[in-house]
Amino acid sequence: MLRDCTDYRDIFLNDRPLMDARAPVEFAHGAFPGVVNLPLMNDIERQKVGTCYKQHGQQAAIALGERLVSDEIREQRIRGWVEFARAHPDGYLYCFRGGLRSQIVQQWIKEEGGIDYPRVGGGYKAMRTFLLETIDQAVAQxxxxxxxxxxxxxxxxxxxxxxxxxxxxxxxxxxxxxxxxxxxxxxxxxxxxxxxxxxxxxxxxxxxxxxxxxxxxxxxxxxxxxxxxxxxxxxxxxxxxxxxxxxxxxxxxxxxxxxxxxxxxxxxxxxxxxxxxxxxxxxxxxxxxxxxxxxxxxxxxxxxxxxxxxxxxxxxxxxxxxxxxxxxxxxxxxxxxxxxxxxxxxxxxxxxxxxxxxxxxxxxxxxx
Missing domain, CATH: 3.40.50 (Rossmann fold)
Known part of the structure; x- marks a missing residue:
C-alpha cells in the first residue's frame, strides 16, 4: 500500500531527502533547504492543465495532462524520479497540497520502478505552515x-x-x-x-x-x-x-x-x-x-x-x-x-x- 508521511518535524530535523514535484515556477517562488525539483509538469504544461481544470473540471484536466506528457517525456521524468527514489530510500516526494500531482508521481514510480515511495501528506503547503508555526512558537515560548x-x-x-x-x-x-x-x-x-x-x-x-x-x-x-x-x-x-x-x-x-x-x-x-x-x-x-x-x-x-x-x-x-x-x-x-x-x-x-x-x-x- 502506498504510504503518506505527516511527521514534518522528523523530515526537517533529520534532513530527509525531498523530491518536489511542483512546476519550476512554484519551486523558484519558495522551497526547502536541499530539496530537488523533479516536476510532473513544466510551467507551460501546468498552466494549460490549470486552465482546463477551471473550465472543464478534474477529469478533463487529467486527460489533457496525459496528452501533454508524451511517452518520451513521461519516460524521461519517470527515470529521474526512480533514480532519486533508489538513491534516497529514506526520502519523500510532495506536490503543493499532497494531492493529485504527487499521487500520479507516486503511482508511476511504483508501476515503472517497482518502488513504494512515500509522499508527504499535505504537501508543500503543510510543511510551510509547520515551519512558520515553528518560528511563532519559539517567539512565544x-x-x-x-x-x-x-x-x-x-x-x-x-x-x-x-x-x-x-x-x-x-x-x-x-x-x-x-x-x-x-x-x-x-x-x-x-x-x-x-x-x-x-x-x-x-x-x-x-x-x-x-x-x-x-x-x-x-x-x-x-x-x-x-x-x-x-x-x-x-x-x-x-x-x-x-x-x-x-x-x-x-x-x-x-x-x-x-x-x-x-x-x-x-x-x-x-x-x-x-x-x-x-x-x-x-x-x-x-x-x-x-x-x-x-x-x-x-x-x-x-x-x-x-x-x-x-x-x-x-x-x-x-x-x-x-x-x-x-x-x-x-x-x-x-x-x-x-x-x-x-x-x-x-x-x-x-x-x-x-x-x-x-x-x-x-x-x-x-x-x-
Whole structure:
C-alpha cells in the first residue's frame, strides 16, 4: 500500500531527502533547504492543465495532462524520479497540497520502478505552515537576547561562538548593511524564512530555549524578518558589543574588501575584480544622499584610488581611509542614537570575550 508521511518535524530535523514535484515556477517562488525539483509538469504544461481544470473540471484536466506528457517525456521524468527514489530510500516526494500531482508521481514510480515511495501528506503547503508555526512558537515560548553594537564590532563572529546563536545575516546571505551584498545573490524571502525555521527547530530539539540574535532592521538586504519575530525584537533585552575603531576598520577591510573580492573572483573568474569594484562603488552611491555631496565625493575619490592600487599591486592599505570615514561619520552617529533609544534594554556591554562569557553564563543560569 502506498504510504503518506505527516511527521514534518522528523523530515526537517533529520534532513530527509525531498523530491518536489511542483512546476519550476512554484519551486523558484519558495522551497526547502536541499530539496530537488523533479516536476510532473513544466510551467507551460501546468498552466494549460490549470486552465482546463477551471473550465472543464478534474477529469478533463487529467486527460489533457496525459496528452501533454508524451511517452518520451513521461519516460524521461519517470527515470529521474526512480533514480532519486533508489538513491534516497529514506526520502519523500510532495506536490503543493499532497494531492493529485504527487499521487500520479507516486503511482508511476511504483508501476515503472517497482518502488513504494512515500509522499508527504499535505504537501508543500503543510510543511510551510509547520515551519512558520515553528518560528511563532519559539517567539512565544523561548527567551531571546538581541546582540547590538557599532558596525564592525564582530557581532557575527560572536554569534558563531554561541551554540544558541541565530545568524539572521547568514540565512539571508547578506551582511545587513549598505555594503552588505555578497557576490552570490540572496535567497527569496520564503526560502530565508524556511532556513531560519529549520535552524530554530534543530536548536530547540537540542534543548536550547534561549536564543541570541543580532539587532537588525526588518529587512536584511531584500529578506524580511518574520513579523512576529521582528516585533518582539523591539522589546527583547540587549547586550552591547564594543571594540576599538582600529579593530573595527580592520574587520570591515576584511569583510567588505578582502573577502568580498575573493568571493567575486571565485564566483566570476576573470570578471570578478571588475564586478567587485562595481559593487563597492554602487554601494557607496546608494547612500550618497545621506552622506551629502561633499563627503560622498571625497569618499568616492578615496575608493577609486584604493581600487586602482588593488588592481595594480593587490595592496589594500588605501581602503582604510574611506572605511574610517564611513564608520566615524556615517554609521557611528546612527548607532549612538540607536543605543540611546535602547539604553533601558541593555543589560551588559563589553568587548568580545566578556560578551561571550556573559551570554554563556546567562544560558547556564537559565538552564540550572
Amino acid at each position: 523561548c527567551d531571546f537576547i538581541v546582540l547590538g553594537g557599532m558596525t564592525g564590532t564582530g557581532k557575527t563572529e560572536v554569534l558563531a561562538q554561541l551554540r544558541n546563536g541565530l545568524d539572521l545575516e547568514g540565512h539571508a546571505n547578506h551582511r545587513g548593511s549598505s555594503f552588505g551584498k555578497r557576490a552570490t545573490g540572496q535567497p527569496g524571502n520564503i526560502d530565508f524564512e524556511n532556513r531560519l525555521a529549520v535552524d530554530v527547530l534543530k536548536k530547540r530539539a537540542a534543548g536550547i530555549a534561549q536564543f541570541v540574535l543580532e539587532d537588525e532592521s526588518r529587512m536584511v538586504g531584500s529578506c524580511a524578518l518574520p513579523l512576529p519575530l521582528y516585533k518582539s525584537m523591539q522589546g527583547f533585552p540587549m547586550v552591547w558589543l564594543e571594540d576599538s575603531i582600529a579593530d573595527r576598520v580592520e574587520r570591515i577591510l576584511q569583510d567588505y574588501v578582502i573577502d568580498l573580492h575573493a568571493e567575486f573572483v571565485a564566483t566570476y573568474g576573470e570578471d570578478g575584480f571588475a564586478l567587485y569594484a562595481e559593487r563597492l562603488i554602487s554601494s557607496l552611491n546608494n547612500i550618497q544622499r545621506r552622506l551629502g555631496g561633499e563627503r560622498h565625493q571625497r569618499m568616492f575619490l578615496q575608493m577609486e584610488d584604493a581600487l586602482a592600487e588593488q588592481a595594480r599591486s593587490g595592496a589594500v592599505e588605501q581602503f582604510r581611509g574611506w572605511i574610517e570615514v564611513l564608520l566615524r561619520e556615517y554609521y557611528d552617529p546612527m548607532y549612538v542614537y540607536q543605543r540611546e533609544k535602547k539604553s533601558a534594554r541593555i543589560e551588559f556591554s563589553g568587548e568580545s570575550g566578556a560578551v561571550i562569557e556573559y551570554l554563556r553564563e546567562r544560558v547556564s543560569q537559565k538552564d540550572s
